[in-house]
Amino acid sequence: MNSVASGLSDRGMIREGNEDSFVIDSDRGLFAVADGMGGHNAGEVASRMAIDVLRDYISRTVSGGEVLLGGHDHNYSDSANRLASGIRLANRVIHETAQSNTAQRNMGTTIVSAILDDDRLSIAHVGDSRAYLLRNNGLIPLTEDHSLVAEQVRMGLITRENAESSTQRNIITRALGLEQEVAVDLCDLPVASGDLILLCSDGLTTMLADEAITAILLDGQEPEEICRHLVEAANSNGGRDNVTVVVLMVRGGALSGLSRMFNWARSS
Numbered sequence: 182m183n184s185v186a187s188g189l190s191d192r193g194m195i196r197e198g199n200e201d202s203f204v205i206d207s208d209r210g211l212f213a214v215a216d217g218m219g220g221h222n223a224g225e226v227a228s229r230m231a232i233d234v235l236r237d238y239i240s241r242t243v244s245g246g247e248v249l250l251g252g253h254d255h256n257y258s259d260s261a262n263r264l265a266s267g268i269r270l271a272n273r274v275i276h277e278t279a280q281s282n283t284a285q286r287n288m289g290t291t292i293v294s295a296i297l298d299d300d301r302l303s304i305a306h307v308g309d310s311r312a313y314l315l316r317n318n319g320l321i322p323l324t325e326d327h328s329l330v331a332e333q334v335r336m337g338l339i340t341r342e343n344a345e346s347s348t349q350r351n352i353i354t355r356a357l358g359l360e361q362e363v364a365v366d367l368c369d370l371p372v373a374s375g376d377l378i379l380l381c382s383d384g385l386t387t388m389l390a391d392e393a394i395t396a397i398l399l400d401g402q403e404p405e406e407i408c409r410h411l412v413e414a415a416n417s418n419g420g421r422d423n424v425t426v427v428v429l430m431v432r433g434g435a436l437s438g439l440s441r442m443f444n445w446a447r448s449s
């Protein structure tokens with residue numbers, strides 16, 4: 182399966198700095214977005230560190246052969262387990278750096294990450310940065326926020342509408358760097374040609390409703406154009422936060438049954 186990807190990070194209209202980071206490593210099929218927090222420039226440091234440690238971990242390990250930090254969960258693919266392991270490592274590195282440096286004492290970061298391996302997409306996340314799949318014109322959330330309001334919605338204490346207007350919307354319940362260990366949520370799903378995958382920080386989802394995001398994803402021809410339109414729309418709605426988007430378009434690659442037989446006949 183082939184894919185085309187693009188990413189864009191923007192300071193937004195109000196914030197002085199940008200504490201978001203992202204990576205696209207097409208050679209390894211790795212994509213990730215992190216949204217940092219902490220005083221001064223600590224949020225920026227934490228999100229950059231998370232992305233760098235994860236990218237480095239994925240490039241140093243090969244599927245199936247690595248020693249996993251936190252063990253192997255047999256309910257998930259090797260790729261998902263590698264993402265989880267890399268995120269746990271990033272958590273420790275950020276936590277240790279924060280402990281030994283007063284200026285960065287409370288720094289932390291979210292992360293949402295994906296590996297595309299042939300026709301399977303693996304997702305790992307911590308915090309309220311999200312992954313979505315656009316398939317057959319419908320937007321499907323692939324992650325559940327680790328946030329106070331999202332947990333209250335899941336427990337039936339408040340409605341989704343209450344959550345969206347809540348002043349507590351930005352309180353997250355899980356992040357990298359805050360404690361020595363972190364729980365990472367995983368999922369694996371098959372993807373097909375035509376699927377669009379979006380990874381984003383909450384600077385997008387607090388400024389744009391799902392319907393607006395869907396319209397922009399459906400409207401764009403190329404990932405680069407879609408990223409630009411998403412950031413522009415978030416900024417024209419107020420741009421109250423840093424906004425980061427990574428868009429991955431899955432294309433062709435998988436051979437149809439007939440052409441697979443044809444190729445087999447040709448090569449035998």
Ligand code: CA
Binds near residue numbers: 423
């Ligand atoms: Ca944010």
